[in-house]
Amino acid sequence: MRILLKNFGKSFGAVNVIENLNLEIHDGEMLALLGPSGCGKSTTLFAVCGIHKVTAGQILFGDRDVTHVPSQQRNVGVVFQNYALYPHLSIAENIGFPLKIRKESAAEIKRKVHEMADLVQIGALLDRRPAELSGGQQQRVALARALIRRPDVLLLDEPLANLDAKLRLEMRSEIRRIQQETGITAILVTHDQVEAMSMCDRIAIMKQGQIVQIAAPMEMYDNPVSDFVAGFLGNPPIAFVDGALTGSVFESSGIRIELPSAAQRNGGPVKLGIRPENFQPEFPQKVSGEVTFVESQGRETLYDVRLDDGQILRSIQGHAVRAGVGERVSWGISPDNILIFDEKGARL
C-alpha cells in the first residue's frame, strides 16, 4: 500500500523535531530512513505507526487518512530494535497474539502461525519461550508477529542493531527476501548506510528533521546532493579537499586538478569530494603526498595520504599495491568521478 506523509510535523513540547516533511513510499517498496541519531527518523516511524501523535500535517495509507486513527486500527506491523517479544508466551502464542486480539478461531490462528513460521523458517521453535532463542531467531519471530495479520505497511526500527556481525549479514538478506516474497510496503529505519544500501529500493536520508535526498541507493551514491549525503554513504568514507575553483581548474595549496566537466565558477571556494576508489596509482591527475596510515582489510588495503597542505585523501586498493607509512607516493585522481560542492556543502 502506498504511504504518504503530507507536510508532516512533530514537536515535543516546544521542541520541533520535524517540520513540514513530505514523503511518499510506493506500494511494495522498501524505503530506508537513513540518518545520524537524533535526525528524526525514529520519530517519523513512530508517527506512521501511531505511537506518537502527529502535531501537523497528514499521514495517508493509500487513500485513507490515518492521521488521527489510533495505532490499534492502523494495521501496521512493527519490528522493534530489541524485538519486544512477550517473554511469558511461547513463540507460537507470540506470533498468534495479533490474531488472538482479533478473536480469530484457534484453528485459523494455528494454521496462520505455521504458515508464518515456515516463511521465516522457525517452524521447529514454536513451543519455546523467547528467552530460549538466539538473537537471530528472536528477530525472525518478531518479523513473523509483525507480518501475520497482513499489515498495510511493515516498519523496521533498527532491526539489525542488536545482532552480531555475521548474523546481521544473514538477516539483511532474509528480511529483504521476506519483504519481497510478501510484497509488503516497508520502511526501514537505520543509521547504517550499508544496511540501507543493500536492503532497500530507495533511501531517504535525513538530517535535523528534514529529508535531504531521496533516491535509489546507487543513484544517491553517485549523485549526492550535498557533502552530508556524500559523507554518509560509502565505506571507507569519502575524503573532502578544500580549495578554490578558477574556470575548470581546482587549486589548493597542495594540489592542482583540471576538472573536465566542472561547473564554471570563478575564484569561489569549493570542496572536492574524492571517494577512495577514485584515488588510485594508475589514474591521470597526479597528486603527491605522504602515506600516514595503512589499514589492511584482507582483500583490500586502505591508505590515508596526507597532502603537502595537510589535507587527507583516502585510497582503497587491492592488496597487491603496497606502500608503507611515511612513504611518499604520487597517485592519481579520476577527474570524471570527482564531486564538487560549494562552501555551504551543496553540490555544484
Place this chain on the structure above:
Amino acid sequence: MTGNYKTWPMILLLGIITVPLVLMYVYLFVDTVTNSAPGSLVPNEITGEHWRFLWQTLPGRPSIWTATFNTFLFATVTTLIVLSVSSTAGYALSRLNVPFRAFFLAGVMVLHAFPTVTLIIAIFLILQFLGMYNTLIGVILVKASLELPFGIWIMKGFYDTVPWEIEMAGIQDGASRFTVWHKLVLPQVMPAISALGIFSFLAGWSEFILPLVLAPDNKVQVLSVYLAALIADDNNFDMALFKSVGVFYVLPVIVLFLFFQKRLMSIYGGGTKG
C-alpha cells in the same frame, strides 16, 4: 574436610549464645502440651487441657474459631484490596500520563513513612462518624489504606522495569491499553504480585493496634486482640493457655513462610530497581 576443624569452635560458641533463644522456643511448644510442678523446669505430665480453647469457648471471650475466621477475613480482604489497588495505581504512576504524577509519587512516599499510631485518633473519630466503628469492614479499609503506599511504591518499581517496547508492540498488535496491561504487562510483574500478596496477608494477620482500637468487640475480634485480652485478664491468669493460643496464632504464618520464602525475597530484589 580440614575446614571443619577451624569452624567448629565458632559453631560451638554461636550454639551456646543461641541456647537461651532456642530454649524459649522449645518451652513455648513444650508448655502447651505438658504440666510441670511449680519451680521445676522438667514437665511431669502430658496434657491437652491447654488446648481446650479449641473446643470450648472461654468465659467472656469469643469462640477461637470466630476470632480465627475474623483474622482470616481481615487478612484476606485487606490483601485483595491492596493487590487490586496497588497493581493498577502502580501501573498508572509508572506508565500513564496522569496529572499531578510527581505530587502523587511524593505523597505516597510520605504516607509510607507516616507512623500509624499518630493517625489512630482521627481514624477512630472518622469510623465512629461513619458508623463503621466495631465493624470488620471499617478496620479492613483502614488497614488496607495504610498498606497501600508501600504496595503502590513496590508495584511502580516493578512496572518501571518492564520494557516500553512490549507495550508498544501490544498496541501495534491491535490490543487496547487495558488488554496490554492485563495480558502482557501484568504477567511480567507476577513475582511482585505474589510477594506483595503474601506480605500483605502476613501484615494483616499480625496486625494488632488497629483492630484493638477500632474493632475490639467479641463479634469482630481478631486473634491478636484475643491473645492480648488473655494476658491482660488478671483474674484468670493462665500462662500455658496463653502460650497455646500463641502457637495456634503463629502456625499459619510459619507455614506461609515455609512455602513462600523465595517469593518474599523477590520483593526486595526487584523493587529496588525502580
